[in-house]
Amino acid sequence: MASVRAAGRLQPAARTALQAGISQQTRGYASLFAGEPSGPEIKTQIPGPKSQQAIKELDKVFDTRAVNMLADYTQSKGNYIVDPDGNVLLDVYAQIASIPVGYNNPTLAKAAQSPEMINSLINRPALGNFPSHDWAQILETGILSVAPKGLDQVFTATAGSDANECAFKAAFMYKAQQRRGGPDVEFTAEELSSCMNNSLPGASNLSILSFKSAFHGRLFGTLSTTRSKPIHKLDIPAFDWPQATFPLLKYPLEEHATENAKAEADALADVERLITTFPHPPAAVIVEPIQSEGGDNHASPAFFRGLRELTAKHDVLFIVDEVQTGIGATGKFWAHEHWDLPTPPDMVTFSKKAQTAGYYYGNPALRPNKPYRQFNTWMGDPARAILFRGIIDEVKRLNLVEHTAKTGDYLYAGIEKLAVKYPGQFKNLRGKGQGTFIAFDSPQRDAFLKKAKTVGVNIGGSGESAVRLRPMLIFDKVHADILLEAMEKIVKM
Missing domain, CATH: 3.40.640.10 (Type I PLP-dependent aspartate aminotransferase-like (Major domain))
Structure with missing residues (x-):
């Protein structure tokens, strides 16, 4: 079982309660993404010492002022993003809504290793002038199929x-x-x-x-x-x-x-x-x-x-x-x-x-x-078109659109309960019937986002006061339970 520690800031009793909750949630749970972590694990403050050093090195050659957190994508898996210090966070921001089927998805890895992908990568065509012989087939079996x-x-x-x-x-x-x-x-x-x-x-x-x-x-x-x-x-x-x-x-x-x-x-x-x-x-x-x-x-x-x-x-x-x-x-x-x-x-x-x-x-x-x-x-880019085709295959194989609709209903109902329990903390809840595309206004939005990392959640904002949820399509009820418990922790901190 993954342990959850809030960057050294949660009291021991609070840590124990959160760990127990996650243990109960994950018992008997069959993830849509095999082998992903069973929950968040916070080992250091964020950014930790390794991340701080890496950001310092990066800043010499690249503007890092907008960096949210440094990630180790070799260790990230499924719904969880990992940083160089070994902190594991439930990622409900997902690269600004851009990761559909989880970090290091094996279906996409298989597509990336195909001869078709390798050919597209090393011989990237100027498509208007020199499209590949199979460009129509790539489009018809991928982008145009949806x-x-x-x-x-x-x-x-x-x-x-x-x-x-x-x-x-x-x-x-x-x-x-x-x-x-x-x-x-x-x-x-x-x-x-x-x-x-x-x-x-x-x-x-x-x-x-x-x-x-x-x-x-x-x-x-x-x-x-x-x-x-x-x-x-x-x-x-x-x-x-x-x-x-x-x-x-x-x-x-x-x-x-x-x-x-x-x-x-x-x-x-x-x-x-x-x-x-x-x-x-x-x-x-x-x-x-x-x-x-x-x-x-x-x-x-x-x-x-x-x-x-x-x-x-x-x-x-x-x-x-x-x-x-x-x-x-x-x-x-x-x-x-x-x-x-x-x-x-x-x-x-x-x-x-x-x-x-x-x-x-x-x-x-x-x-x-x-x-x-x-x-x-x-x-x-044909390589990216091939990747989208792999995403489409995974979405269809796991019925992820319908899955997301159901998970969104579950998550929305959970936040509704939190809004009743903590008046003024989850204002203007919106996105009912819109899958997991859910948002609410927080009276201290920026502090909410910062505290979220201390309880093992990477989450984003939009506008002046909105907290927006952008989980992946493989986000399930067990992840919703972890998120809901974490959000309750945040408003009580």
Whole structure:
């Protein structure tokens, strides 16, 4: 049995109680991940002496000011992350929601050792010019096998910001093509010359509409749609693009139904106002199913259906950013499946748990009318596409989407009980029916996150006061019990 010590800060009696709880939970437990630790184990303060020395060495050549903790990935396994000092933490942050099926997953290790993977790694192709003979087969058996309904094509990319940025380009070229009269209409000499001077008519006056508190990336285009924190945007030139109000719901939802319905109606009215009056007309509206970095802000399926109707009404593309919400964490493979849309989004961007990136689309007109317009050297990475295929296989083999839905219900109910027992400590609990994509507001959020490490849990925050849960898809009820007991310890410390 793994022992749990809170970095030397918990009293002995508290340590004994937590150890006993974990012993009871793990007795007879068959993990989805064979051989993972049975619970957290804290041997030193975090960072400990070995981590401190390693961070000091790293800082000579790499900026370490954002380091959360140093990890030893050779020792990390399943739901548990290990540091150089041997501290074992239950990881419910999972590399900012990016680890789907556990550290050192044997299925992924097998995929990584395949001749197909080795060939992709040592002969990385410039996919636009020199795709491999089996690229279509890799896509069809992996990325496209889980494409959102109605979207049967993909543009592959490297990261989430890259995926969104390329989706923006596709939207701009599509809309300009419409204005021009269709894909067969040639560019004018004025368009060709003016774009080289970053001026009209060649340089479009179109925009992308995003929402307040949104996060879509840190590249130049995506940064102009990111509205979560000033530190991301400060000093960076930005486009004059519109931001609509995102409905900030009040909780519990059932007690504020009228107010929340009005907030969503007002937000939709704001979107329509901007679509119709903003001086730089939106080519697309981009939205996250759950505003993750901005504070885990939710809206109802009715709101998103209304958004889809508005974009269709005004001939504006609808981009759903599933970089953080995609692949199972909400109890659906894609979070927008919760909405029951009348027609699919025009594009769905993805990354993180896919371990690759890109955007799905269905309309062939979203392909630019000429080559090299949507292009870069790599255009994604076959090795990462193969890894995503392995992730998909593991998700299907273990039925992890349905598993996550059930585990999320169990975890949510446990936090609800804590919220009743400790008033004001777990405020605005949200994410019911959304798998393990759960969050709450803490009155001392940063202290909560820091204390979590002392009781053997790695957890993250978002927005100004939210504690967000981003466990892996193999997170089970036994891990939920460990987490719930740890959270109770934190608020009592």
